[in-house]
Amino acid sequence: MLKQIERYRTILGSEQLLMEIVVAELRAVRDRYGDARRTEIVEEEGEFRIEDLIVEEDVAITVSNTGYIKRTAVSNYRTQRRGGLGRKG
Numbered sequence: 896m897l898k899q900i901e902r903y904r905t906i907l908g909s910e911q912l913l914m915e916i917v918v919a920e921l922r923a924v925r926d927r928y929g930d931a932r933r934t935e936i937v938e939e940e941g942e943f944r945i946e947d948l949i950v951e952e953d954v955a956i957t958v959s960n961t962g963y964i965k966r967t968a969v970s971n972y973r974t975q976r977r978g979g980l981g982r983k984g
Contacts, residue, residue, distance in 0.1 A: 952970070953968070953969040954966050954968055955968075
């Protein structure tokens with residue numbers, strides 16, 4: 896136990912030794928997990944519009960008396976059944 900503590904103090908006291916250990920560990924990770932890229936990145940031709948990124952869904956728009964506007968998906972609301980008291984906050 897004391898030998899390990901002394902070794903760790905030596906490593907932390909020497910920036911060169913610390914860097915050697917970091918580099919050796921990173922190389923080990925590279926050798927173990929490094930492989931060829933599995934996906935192919937290709938350039939797609941065609942028109943791109945920002946609207947294509949927006950999901951089409953039913954929404955509720957609320958406006959506060961101070962002018963704050965909020966867009967909320969209708970799916971976030973739950974329906975109130977007979978005799979329901981609503982949500983408590």
